[in-house]
Amino acid sequence: MNQKNQHDVIIIGAGPAGSTTAALLAESGRDVLVFEKDKFPRYHVGESMMPFCYFTLDRLGLAGKMDEIGFQQKYSVQFATTDGEVSKPFYFFQHKDCPSTTTWQVERADFDNMIAEKARENGADIREQHKVRDLIRDENGRVIGVETDSANGREQHFAQIVVDASGRDAVVSSKSKWRRRDPELNKIAIWTYYEGAMRDPGLDAGSTTIAYIPAKGWFWYIPMRDDKISVGVVAERDYLYRDGLRDPKEIMDREVLENKWMEEHLSVGEQVGEYWVVGDYSYRAEYCAGDGVLLTGDAFAFLDPVFSSGIFLALKSGELAADSINAALDAGDTSAGQFTEYGEQLCEAIERMRKIVYAFYNENFSFAKLVGKHPHLRPTLTDLLIGDVFVDQFDELFAAANEICELPDTLDYGFRTTAAEKEAAMMA
Numbered sequence: 001m002n003q004k005n006q007h008d009v010i011i012i013g014a015g016p017a018g019s020t021t022a023a024l025l026a027e028s029g030r031d032v033l034v035f036e037k038d039k040f041p042r043y044h045v046g047e048s049m050m051p052f053c054y055f056t057l058d059r060l061g062l063a064g065k066m067d068e069i070g071f072q073q074k075y076s077v078q079f080a081t082t083d084g085e086v087s088k089p090f091y092f093f094q095h096k097d098c099p100s101t102t103t104w105q106v107e108r109a110d111f112d113n114m115i116a117e118k119a120r121e122n123g124a125d126i127r128e129q130h131k132v133r134d135l136i137r138d139e140n141g142r143v144i145g146v147e148t149d150s151a152n153g154r155e156q157h158f159a160q161i162v163v164d165a166s167g168r169d170a171v172v173s174s175k176s177k178w179r180r181r182d183p184e185l186n187k188i189a190i191w192t193y194y195e196g197a198m199r200d201p202g203l204d205a206g207s208t209t210i211a212y213i214p215a216k217g218w219f220w221y222i223p224m225r226d227d228k229i230s231v232g233v234v235a236e237r238d239y240l241y242r243d244g245l246r247d248p249k250e251i252m253d254r255e256v257l258e259n260k261w262m263e264e265h266l267s268v269g270e271q272v273g274e275y276w277v278v279g280d281y282s283y284r285a286e287y288c289a290g291d292g293v294l295l296t297g298d299a300f301a302f303l304d305p306v307f308s309s310g311i312f313l314a315l316k317s318g319e320l321a322a323d324s325i326n327a328a329l330d331a332g333d334t335s336a337g338q339f340t341e342y343g344e345q346l347c348e349a350i351e352r353m354r355k356i357v358y359a360f361y362n363e364n365f366s367f368a369k370l371v372g373k374h375p376h377l378r379p380t381l382t383d384l385l386i387g388d389v390f391v392d393q394f395d396e397l398f399a400a401a402n403e404i405c406e407l408p409d410t411l412d413y414g415f416r417t418t419a420a421e422k423e424a425a426m427m428a
C-alpha cells in the first residue's frame with residue numbers, strides 16, 4: 001500500500017454533511033481527505049434552513065458569517081390555504097428568544113462553499129472534480145479506501161474510515177443495496193425560480209410559505225437574496241402527472257392556479273432558469289455503518305423536506321459523525337460496532353421528524369386542530385418544528401396527534417450497524 005495515500009479519514013462529498021464532518025475532524029488534528037465530484041461553488045436545491053442549524057454553524061465558527069455573507073434572514077413560517085387565506089406568520093422568536101430562532105434562506109452554492117472553505121482552513125484536503133467510483137474492501141469485506149476518477153485518471157486512496165456524505169447519490173447504499181424507500185412518503189417535487197414576485201414587508205420578507213394544493217400537496221415559496229424566490233410543488237406522482245401532463249412547466253403553471261395565494265404572489269414575477277424534477281423522495285439505508293465506513297446526511301437518509309429538515313440533519317449528522325469517528329480513532333477501532341450510538345441517536349431524531357411529516361400528509365390532520373385541542377402542547381410542537389429533535393420530549397405530543405390521525409410505526413432499520421447484523425446471524 002502506498003503510504004502517501006493512507007489517511008485517517010476519507011469523506012465522499014463536500015456538501016453540508018461531508019464538509020461539517022471534515023471541518024470538525026481536521027480541527028481535531030485528523031488527516032482528512034475529501035473527494036467532491038463537482039467543482040464548487042455548485043448549484044444545489046434545499047435552501048430553507050431550520051432554526052436549530054444554528055448550533056452546528058456556531059460550533060463550526062460560522063454563525064456570524066451567515067449575516068456577513070448576507071443570506072436572507074428567515075424569522076417565520078406561514079401556511080396558505082387553497083383559497084388564499086394565509087395563517088399569521090409563526091415567528092420562531094415568540095417561542096424561545098435566542099440566536100437559534102433566526103435562521104436563513106440560503107443559496108446553496110455559497111452556503112456549501114462556506115463550509116467547505118472552513119474545512120480547508122482547518123486543514124482538510126478537499127479535492128474537487130474527483131468522483132468516487134468504488135469502495136476498496138479487504139478480504140473480510142471491511143472498507144479500507146476508495147477508487148477515484150479525475151483528470152489524473154484512476155487512483156486509489158486508503159483510510160482508517162470512509163465517510164459516505166455523497167447526498168442522494170448515496171454511494172455506499174447504492175453499491176451495497178442498502179437503500180430502502182419509505183413505505184408511504186414517495187412524492188415527487190418540481191421546482192424553479194422567480195424574480196420580482198411578491199414579497200411580504202418587514203420581518204416577513206424572508207418567511208417561508210407552505211401553500212396547500214388539493215390532495216395534500218403543497219408549494220414551497222422561499223424568498224431569497226436579490227429578489228429571487230425559490231418555488232416548488234410537492235405531491236403524489238399520480239396527482240401531478242394527471243391529465244397526461246408531463247412537462248414540468250405546464251404542471252407548475254396548472255398547480256399555481258390551484259392556490260390563490262401562489263397565483264397572486266407569482267402574478268407580478270417572472271420565471272427564470274430551468275425547471276427541475278426529483279422523485280424517490282424519502283428513503284433510509286438499511287445500516288448506518290459497516291466496518292470502516294459510516295453514512296451521514298442524505299447518503300444515509302432522506303426525509304420529505306416539508307419542514308426544511310434536510311440541511312439541519314446533514315449538519316447535525318456531520319457533527320455526530322465527527323464526534324463518533326474521533327472516539328473510534330482514539331480507541332484504534334473503526335469497526336461497525338463503534339457507531340451503534342451514532343445510528344440510534346440519528347434515527348431517533350429522524351423518527352420524531354418523520355412522525356410529524358406523516359401527520360402533515362394525513363387528510364384528517366391540521367396543526368390548528370392539534371393545538372386547538374391541546375393548547376398547552378404548542379411549545380412542544382414548536383420545539384419539534386425548529387429542530388430540537390435530539391431530545392426525547394415528544395411522547396405527549398405524539399399521543400395527541402395520534403388521536404387525530406394514525407402516526408407511522410418506527411422503521412425497524414437504519415439505526416443498526418452491520419455489527420449487530422453479524423451478531424444476530426451468529427446467535428441464530
Ligand SMILES: Cc1cc2nc3c(=O)[nH]c(=O)nc-3n(C[C@H](O)[C@H](O)[C@H](O)COP(=O)(O)OP(=O)(O)OC[C@H]3O[C@@H](n4cnc5c(N)ncnc54)[C@H](O)[C@@H]3O)c2cc1C
Binds near residue numbers: 018044165169189232
Ligand atoms: C426538492 C428538494 C427540496 C429540498 N428543500 C429543502 C429545504 O428547503 N430545506 C432543507 O433543509 N433541505 C431541503 N432539501 C434537502 C437538502 O437539500 C439535503 O438534505 C441536503 O443537501 C443534504 O446534504 P448532504 O451534505 O447530505 O448532501 P448534498 O448536499 O447532496 O452533498 C453531497 C455532495 O456529494 C457529492 N458527491 C455525490 N456523489 C459523489 C461521488 N461519487 N464522489 C464524490 N462526490 C460525490 C455531490 O456532488 C455533493 O456535492 C431538499 C431536497 C430536495 C430534493
